[in-house]
Amino acid sequence: MIAIVNYGLGNVLAIANIYKRLGIAAEIVDSPQQLSSAEKIILPGVGAFDWAMTRLNDSGMRDQIEELVSGQHRPVLGICVGMQMMAASSEEGKLPGFGWFDAEVRRFDESSFTSKTLLPHMGWNDVMPRQTGSLFRSLDERARFYFLHSYYFAPRSDADVLADTDYNGPFASSVQRGNLFGVQFHPEKSHRWGIQLLHNFAEL
């Protein structure tokens, strides 16, 4: 069963609907008890970093998530701020993240933009996987995903980057280390490409 963590932000229902249509067992979970049978975990998210961390800490599920992810190495997919929470810290907030990645979340630096570039980074952009297969199986160069963010995930190790996206320079639109997966874009809101990615995560 894939556990879709419901801590009060992010589109848990849209993710659940996609898995239901795919015939893949997934459950929206609100409590540590429900989480215990999770084979995989999805951490969705829309919101500011501190608010997201606060909601997750208040949900009572944090310890169980940490145990499943760090102790039992269950695959986890963080989406948008759910990905950013896997970093150690964020320029958007004061609270620490999970720190699963040696990474920080930074704001796009407007002063470095060479042409008029808008913030937030909003809309459909290309995602260039560094390796085929895994999370990006069957997703070719025509695949596109929906982004909505002003902060990006900056891993210290380039080896953690699974895919790049260009927004006045490349940034890590997807990361992976072992059982940890993150995507900055919203697969649950990215039509057939997002459905394919969620399918891929289920089949890992």
Added chain:
Amino acid sequence: MLRPRIIPCLLIKGGGLVKTVNFRTPKYVGDPINAVRIFNEKEVDELMVVDIDATVEQREPNYALIKNLAAECRMPLCYGGGVTSVEQFQRLVSLGVEKVAISAAAVANPNLVSEAASKVGGQSVVVVMDVRKGPQGYTIWTHNAGKATELEPVAFARRMQDLGAGEVVVNSIDRDGVMKGYDYDLATRVREATSVPLTIMGGAGSLNDIAELVRMFGVIGVAAGSLFVFKGVYRAVLINYPSPTQKDEIADTAQVAVQAR
């Protein structure tokens, strides 16, 4: 390459979808969930849904309907109508809405923008300006164009950006439902004064009108109501949207626009 966003805007009144002309004479065009399903199939870039009764009736958003819409949408959803508090922003985001739009509330209480941005993040805070052109220039109206303000839209858009809004929607009251093209002059003025994503709405009569905005501004949000729900001179209700090829052609003009800048 980031692409321009082509956005159907759906108006909700009494639980059904309607389309207006100059913000008046709402005509019933169908069921919202059904419309979302069709737009899913057409792989639309984003969807905007505005409850046009909520603010006027001073009531809460219809959370049950919004939850169903957000769950059904396989594209990002922006909801507007009746939102006046940070708690409502949070509740809407928790229901799965990616972006929450305010209009009258941003006029009455501009600090709501920064307060909401600190919770849900600026990327999810959208300010809609309903604009009418008068003898003294452009001004913002609220309550379905029933209430005038003294506010000038270019300065207001800039102020909303400074307060942390992640997107500004410029909606022309004069052109709503008229299908004779966007107000390109107004769009230019707001674009030049801001650096947040913009969406232009009001007046689209053909894909050429959309292409024209993209040619002028490159990456921009282009919203339309009538164009995507009516077909033909008799305005028969038929939900439609550009094909992937048509969209690619429009996006290609965006790249040219960027390179020319």
